[in-house]
Amino acid sequence: AQTVTQSQPEMSVQEAETVTLSCTYDTSENNYYLFWYKQPPSRQMILVIRQEAYKQQNATENRFSVNFQKAAKSFSLKISDSQLGDTAMYFCAPTTSGTYKYIFGTGTRLKVLA
Amino acid sequence: EPEVTQTPSHQVTQMGQEVILRCVPISNHLYFYWYRQILGQKVEFLVSFYNNEISEKSEIFDDQFSVERPDGSNFTLKIRSTKLEDSAMYFCASRRGEPYEQYFGPGTRLTVT
Structure with missing residues (x-):
């Protein structure tokens, strides 16, 4: 992956609501992996969820799930039952082949409101 | 739970000085990476390292940068002559192999004055 676009620089959601x-x-690759990372104010990068491009089934991890549309090259993250602790910057990161380095998007700053 | 560690957490240096950022990856991991994040911007890939050599580097990783794994545990990033624009958060990451997720350290904030 050469470019990654996260079109929502900032979003907010009420506690307990769902946000995407x-x-x-x-x-141009066929086999790759996609990840979502969360970066809270501490700036630690925390893995949220992983998706293998060869799998049709969308990944789910507790309150987090993805909608992976390979043909459309789209990889959205859904957070259900949002919690205050979900407030963070979220980065989408597909890998390249070879070294499997990450190509990060510009991030979406999510704020969960009480 | 094993984790990636980085030292120091914050380094302040003067322009033109050499700095070494240190990382201890997770012990059974084989692939190592450095990324940087200028404040308010996205995370950028610098270099990947496997089997004691650089496997890929970005355009940012010029002759002023070098990496080394001097022993079985440490993984270092050296900047020979720092510039103001090197001010950033530097993240070390490692992965075992498959699966391909990388585990990140807490970062070193480098401030060049």
Whole structure:
């Protein structure tokens, strides 16, 4: 993947509500992996969820799930039952082949409101 | 739970000085990475390292940068002559192999004055 677009620089959601963060990317590869990372104010990068591009089934991890549309090169993150602790910057990160380095998007700053 | 550690957490240096940022990856991991994040911007790939050599580097990783794994545990990033624009958060990451997720350290904030 060479470019990653996160079109929502900032979003807010009420506590307990659901929010979806979008991500599109550009790649010519067929086998790759996609990740969402969360970066709270501490700036630690925390893995949220992983998706293998060869899998049709969307990944789910507790309150977090993805909608992966391979043909459309879209990889959105849905957060259900939002909690105050979900307030953070969220980065979409597909890998390239070879070294499997990450190409990060510009991020979406999510604020969960009490 | 094993984690990636980085030292120091914050480094202040003067322009033109050399700095070494240190990382201890997770012990059974084989692939190592450095990324940087200028304040308010996205995270950018610098370099990947496997089997004691650089496997890929970005355009940012010029001759002023070098990496080394001097022993079985440490992984270092050296900047020979720092510039103001090197001020950023530097993240070390490692992965075992498959699966391909990388585990990040807490970062070193480098401030060049």
